[in-house]
Amino acid sequence: MPSLTETFAARFGHAPDGVWSAPGRVNLIGEHTDYNGGLALPIALPHRTHCAAAARDDDLLRIHSLQEDSFVEVRIDEVTAGHPAGWTAYVAGVLWSLRQAGYAVRGLDVVVDGQVPLGAGLSSSAALECSVAAAASDLFGLGLIETAEGRSVLAAACQRAENDIAGAPTGGMDQAAAMHATENHALRLDCRDGSTSQVPFDLSAHDLVLLVTDTRASHALADGQYGARRDSCETAADLLGVEYLREIDVSALDEALAKLPDDVLRRRIRHVVTEIARVDEVVEALRQGDLAEVGRLFTASHESLRDDYEVSCTELDLVVDTAVAEGALGARMTGGGFGGSAIALVPVACVEQVSAAIAAAFAEAQLTAPQSFSVTAAGPAARD
Ligand code: ADP
Ligand code: MG
Secondary structure, eight states, X not given: OOOHHHHHHHHHSSOOSEEEEEEEEEESXXXXXXXXXXXXXXXXXXXXXXXXXXXXXXXXXXXXXXXXXXXXXXXXXXXXXXXXXXTHHHHHHHHHHXXXXXXXXXXXXXXXXXXXXXXXXXXXXXXXXXXXXXXXXXHTTOOGGXXXXXXXXXXXXXXXXXXXXXXXXXXXXXXHHXXXXXXXXXXXXXXXXXXXXXXXXXXXXXXXXXXXXXXXXXOTTHHXXXXXHHHHHHHHHHHHTOSSXXXXXXXXXXXXXXXXXXXXXXXXXXXXXXXXXXXXXXXXXXXHTOHHHHHHHHHHHHHIIIIISOOXXXXXXXXXHHHHHTTOSEEEEESSSSSSEEEEEEEGGGHHHHHHHHHHXXXXXXXXXXXXXEEOOBOOXXXX
């Protein structure tokens, strides 16, 4: 297989100026909390999307991906909601939104190679955006990648690309993780003020691994359901007289629930409020080195997402139940739900046993074979 640089040179007839990359992410806990001004706790994955790029002195963007059989040319000033369509929106959108934010960006020649599984809930989209943003920062002398504040600017531009150009109404967690997460740390992300802090996350010291299982189940249901959950949260916030559900402390939950008119709304809000509280409980347990407690909180989060928020599915429940039955300290779905991936906190000694049992359970249920892999907390977007 030709390398990324060779592919670039063969396509464009010149070498790239460099290669940049950004990680996928997996969220340890804090699901469906970002749009409620809540907390999340992602780690960056060792899986990265690499972007070979060369600056142009005109406005043209020429984009190719090793994962897609397409080549697209678009001018930055032609980029708009829905144009270009498909995967190139994630690339073109980044340059568009940086320009909207007042940065002097020009065109690029780009070839991307993504090692983050696409559409598995591990954020290949933000990895793609952030690899391009890192390249743009260096190639146009923006200096943004060099400071934490600058990285936040890049993350916001990437989120805007995804929301406004690709048309995916996601919160900012994925881009924040790709820009700010560091090796052997989880990123505590406060979605109300955008602040971040690093929490030690080195499982090897505890003879544990984080096992990620991509269920391969499609997110087909996800879009409408995601919107419906957001609407429920907004309705409840209005009824409770708060801007964000974050403002409801878990100690005041019962009081808040009593003000809501129906059981579905009450369960949705109970998930959000308890989930936000669980994030800081996990942070505290990690700081104390109490990994059994982290596992217990993972499973509690899954139960809340399954029963109260109703965003799990057969495949995700099967991973969680099997992992826990085979010795995991805890497990939960991660990401928006209805498919995607699950995580389990597993003693090193039983990783093989847990992943084999998950594969066997899927085979028995006649489901598409899942993919399980162990991950460590890796580093953020950077020049390779
Ligand atoms: P996730 O971010 O969980 O992987 P999304 O649906 O948000 O799922 O993003 C997946 C989409 O991102 C793909 O369908 C594709 O459009 C785009 N994408 C991500 N990585 C690449 C890549 N390496 N090459 C081309 N497109 C990519
Ligand atoms: Mg995504």
